[in-house]
Amino acid sequence: MIKCNVICFLIEKLKVVAKASNVNPKDPEFPSSGVEDMTRLAYLHEPGVLQNLKCRFDMNEIYTYTANILIAVNPFQRLPHLYANNMMEKYKGAALGELSPHPFAIADSAYRQMINEKISQAILVSGESGAGKTESTKMLMQYLAFMGGQNSNTEERSVEQKVLESNPVLEAFGNAKTVRNNNSSRFGKFVEIQFNEWGRISGAAIRTYLLERSRVCQVSDPERNYHCFYMLCAAPAEDVEKYKLGNPRTFHYLNQSNCIDLDVLDDSKEYLETRRAMDVVGINQAEQESIFRVVAGILHLGNVEFAKGKETDAAEPKDVKSRLHLKTVSELFMCDEKSLEDSLVKRIIVTRGESITKALDPDTAALSRDALAKIVYSKLFDWLVEKINISIGQDPKSKFLIGVLDIYGFESFKTNSFEQFCINLTNEKLQQHFNQHVFKMEQEEYKKEEIDWSYIEFVDNQDILDLIEKKPGGIIALLDEACMFPRSTHETFAEKLYQTFKDHKRFIKPKLARTDFTICHYAGDVSIFMLWHSNEPHLGFT
Structure with a gap:
């Protein structure tokens, strides 16, 4: 207990x-x-x-x-x-x-x-x-x-x-x-x-x-991507050359924001400190090299652009520069270059035991590239956590x-997406725990002991939790349902939400929005921006 x-x-x-x-x-x-x-x-x-x-x-x-x-x-x-x-x-x-x-x-x-x-x-x-x-x-x-x-x-x-x-x-x-x-x-x-x-x-x-995967590919100005990307670009010359890096502004995943350097953070110093910390927690030199190969590979992957190929609606690397970055990615990831390219520009659909290969257009190939970058980074992060746990060791007899x-x-934020939706749900659950611990339980104890006190009013946020996670009928349940239908879009999903929660005091449809919605959280109103991702239907919105 x-x-x-x-x-x-x-x-x-x-x-x-x-x-x-x-x-x-x-x-x-x-x-x-x-x-x-x-x-x-x-x-x-x-x-x-x-x-x-x-x-x-x-x-x-x-x-x-x-x-x-x-x-x-x-x-x-x-x-x-x-x-x-x-x-x-x-x-x-x-x-x-x-x-x-x-x-x-x-x-x-x-x-x-x-x-x-x-x-x-x-x-x-x-x-x-x-x-x-x-x-x-x-x-x-x-x-x-x-x-x-x-x-x-x-x-x-x-x-x-x-x-x-x-x-x-x-x-x-x-x-x-x-x-x-x-x-x-x-x-x-x-x-x-x-x-x-x-x-x-x-x-x-x-x-x-809840690692924020979308940050790997999408950075709003004046924010930055994860620290490790800038640290590696500011590493000693031999490491920068080894991973074929340079000015972080030359990488698409980093140059979406004007913020590259931080006055309060020395990226080159932090790189060395991170390597030292890795030594302490039991990540050896070979594993460290593999980690930073993956980080560098993700940066190069973001620079692979696509254009229309010879076949109709088929994508291929845009130019020599993109092909060079693709070759570098395959070397850093230690995989076959042609197989990597095919995974980005083609999709294999399995129906009734039969495999059908479908060529992707340039825009969809770019989404596929970003999806790969996010998945690889999240897997790397999960591996790091697992490695640290193995090194620290658990005591089954504790x-x-x-x-x-x-x-x-x-x-x-100015633009709130799926990450903020999940983060704020978590905070609503913590707030409920706080209410339960500080207000409900304490005042119930006062009643039992017949103490004379003035009842303390507090905002019970159970209705917000029901709005989001109630089964059936909550926002997440409706999202799961929408993901099961192949023709669902963010417009059809939004319309379902508008109809279901039109009278809910914690749910607001913004006047000028066609697909956005606002949740009235305990800490303030938050408007969620939706965009359906065809290659990541489980996310629902970006």
Whole structure:
């Protein structure tokens, strides 16, 4: 059994302007420096919470408690003094609330409860994109490694060292610059740290979710593709020459955005750091060479363009330059060049045991190329995670575990697609868990104990979850149904949604849109853009 009793919430700095008619009462004794625990506020309403967070933020106090929940306001700067080893010693064994709010206190509380109550724990890190979830997750894992480390003097890397060093590897291949965050995690991660009966780390497992595959081929300005592509282009000269690379602007998968370099990130230095981290987690030199061959191959694959061939509606590589890139891809992927070309410009349809080869037009061949790039990259990422898990090792005899969840934050961009749809669904489920944990369960406990209290109103988001995932009749169920019909398009699917949910308060059909739809999430309205992919019908929309 896992006891999930510690939740870490992160938000960005907020600014709210209220109408005079909506002003809430203010505590006349509210201290100018704010309070460390917001349960001490006389009025626990939104303006009171925001005022308290602002007062503390202005004093460089970025952490605040709400009972056993830690709220962190992203300072958008490095504060190394807050996370030094002497700070970990300070929080070791201290009761939650005894010292200033800090992620170390949350991690220590989870560790102590695991030891004392003999129950596994989980820490949830939630918040909007760019709020600082990944950095906070690192701090939590750093403290757990400090508390449960084996202190081995042997040359062999310890489990906790491998767990910590897995972060730069996963960030290199799973993180990217977005509009709101220079190092945004484009995947979800759940780390299970296993402990023996003496409270020492004996194993670990990393589980990943929802890698944003579309980013490999489609990058919006001023965002970037995954860090590893730019790192490899900035690698030492011998590696750049080996993989036939050069200026990242010469590659289609990277030049869709004007953002190539980051002031806060030295790609050449990060490349060397990633290689060093790979050594630590047990990825040998031969495997590292294979990994970066695949990364380089994907870049060259994106530069293969198509034009009409000799046959009607048949595609072929556009020119000598495209054929050269195709040849390079086959060398890097170690496959036959002609077979690779055929896989891009032809499709094999099997009907009643008979195989029919159909030539693809240039546009469809380009989609096929992009689909291959996305699948290869996602398989590479999955292999990396599996390799790291094998290297770290799991302990089947472990007594307890502490799980740390670092999942995508809520997202709402100018153009929102299937990734945002899935990410926001995940955040809705986390929000429901928060509601269940903080509001429903607590108030039910008050009722049982006959405590006199004022009922706290909260927004129950069950109706949004039903809208999306209810079976039958939810959006995902209707999408599965549409994918079973060969003549389905994004127009027919959208029309089905409009008819089914025309009276649903959480579903809106934009006035000028023919196929888009808007979902009214707990954190705001998000409009989803749809485009049917004929070669990836299971995605439904891009």
